Amino acid sequence: MAVYTVDFGHCLSGSDTGAGGNGLREEVLTRRIGNLVVQGLIAKGHIAYPIQLESANSVAQSLNYRVDKIKRIEPVQSISIHINAGGGTGVEVWGDNLCKDMCNRICSNIATGFDMDNRGFKNGCESLALVGLYGSASIPALLVECFFIDNKEDCNKLNIQKYADCIVAGILNQAVKQNNTIIEEGVKYNMKNVVVFTREFEGDGILAEFWARTLSEGIAVNNYKLIDWSKVENIYAIGGKIGTYTGYLKPENFVAGGVDGWATLRNLQAKLGK
Known part of the structure; x- marks a missing residue:
């Protein structure tokens, strides 16, 4: 049994909301995906804590809240759920060498499962500042950019349960469930x-x-x-x-x-x- 934290990425209101596009909002979808990741980890016998903040006056306030919660829990792995924007397509996962294999597995699962571009593992501690854990070598942190919310083809493939299954399977190094359908959710x-x-x-x-x-x-x-x-x-x-x-x-x-x-x-x- 291991302890994980799953950060939902952004606030629903205030100064740290996420990206939007194609009638979708990042901060809404990351909560739906994140909650299913938490449930998936618990179903596999682990402890998983959701990390979320509904509103913040600044990005710094939002990040500080998340960092404090994660450090207090001291998980074996911190996972942050995000959705990309900026005109690209596909999936990428940010992390460092502490969790490189896990990042690559999540990328591969999502790219294969959704037939989208695998932008791969991004090694950069600067990006881990987004989850505020840079310098906390004892807590490996990764950040999943599931797809591009401003890319219509990416959005047309949306399946919340399947994203969660791909992430959980990548974390635990297990096979992804087959034959997922949206209606199953x-x-x-x-x-x-x-x-x-x-x-x-x-x-x-x-x-x-x-x-x-x-x-x-x-x-x-x-x-x-x-x-x-x-x-x-x-x-x-x-x-x-x-x-x-x-x-x-x-x-x-x-x-x-x-x-x-x-x-x-x-x-x-x-x-x-x-």
């Missing part, structure tokens, strides 16, 4: 409350994630294929117009999109009574 987690949102505004996805967190067994999606709808009891929606969504959506479960993200946030606060 919905069946496995038996989500009862689903918050859907349009791709019209990237901020709607973040607010949908907030709303889903207030619900028992809630999840936020903008891809209907992610859910086994036979398990769903309630459908909620945020942003756009009510006519955008299925006729099964109840008016009381809809939050209208405002003229901007702040207006939509105020509408959501009113809906939640906050």
Whole structure:
């Protein structure tokens, strides 16, 4: 049994949010992937701690929080989940020689599993400053850049469970599960409350994630294929117009999109009574 920390990379709000593109947000996806990595490690008999901060006033505050938590736990390996941006494609993993083999395994698993470019292991302690563990030689740290959020082809291949499986298998040096399908995620987690949102505004996805967190067994999606709808009891929606969504959506479960993200946030606060 080993102890791991899984850092979700960015805050949901404030000064350390992630990248966006193709209707997706990094800080939302890294939480979904990261939580499944935690669950996957625990299922294999290990201890895994999620490291996350919902909001920060600065990047430094966010990093310091993560570093302090990780150092207090003293894991055998720190894993940070990120999603790349900048016009490239494929997967890369940053680390140092303490975990080079693990980084290469994760890269290979994702590149093979998703049929995407393997940008490979990136050896650079400077980049480990992103997780704040540079100089902590006793705690190997790696940072997974799963794919490029501003590359449509990368995004079209998105499968949250499969990313988590590839990462867990790479960490533990085990075979990747075969025949993963997106629908298995919905069946496995038996989500009862689903918050859907349009791709019209990237901020709607973040607010949908907030709303889903207030619900028992809630999840936020903008891809209907992610859910086994036979398990769903309630459908909620945020942003756009009510006519955008299925006729099964109840008016009381809809939050209208405002003229901007702040207006939509105020509408959501009113809906939640906050």
